[in-house]
Amino acid sequence: MIVSHFTAVLIFAACVSVVFGITQRSETRAMVKYGLYCFALFVVGTIAASWAMALIKR
């Protein structure tokens, strides 16, 4: 299976965020919020790091 780097990030972020949300919070609502927070951090962090590396390369 050949996937793009961004697709790999999305799969990774989604799976890790689900488990983090379940294991790090006790209430259902807090689990969902924490899972979404982790997912956003993974994706936004990866995009930011990618842009930083692209700018450094220039």
Place this chain on the structure above:
Amino acid sequence: MATTQAQAQQQKVANSNPRTMRAYGVFFAGWLVPGAGHFMERRWIRGVLVLAAVLTLFVCGLEMGGKIYSPNAGDVLDILGFFGDLGAAGLYLLARVAGWGAQPVQIVVADYGTKFLVVAGLLNFIAAVDAHDIALGKKR
């Protein structure tokens, strides 16, 4: 000295408590099969989500050409990779028996796949500890 002996006695009593023994069973089940610990605690949705997340990472890792680490005493990262893979014990044993993930990593995507496999194991370990905490009553 007397306090230490009393604490040791308390710990011994706690370890032989049926609830504690069951909690170890829950941890072991969760370690062997992703989500099984949560299923034993009747946390059905959490169990299904853990199973789906760990299984998705594991299958994607294999499909991407990731490598399953075998027991080794070589490079530190290889040793850590083995312990990471071992976090999902049932899936690891299945992969070893079936010979999955035995091919060498030659492309970048396969390296990502190797990381997927390690992270699947680590996540499963966290989930098993979470189920253990639920069984002990430390978490709802």
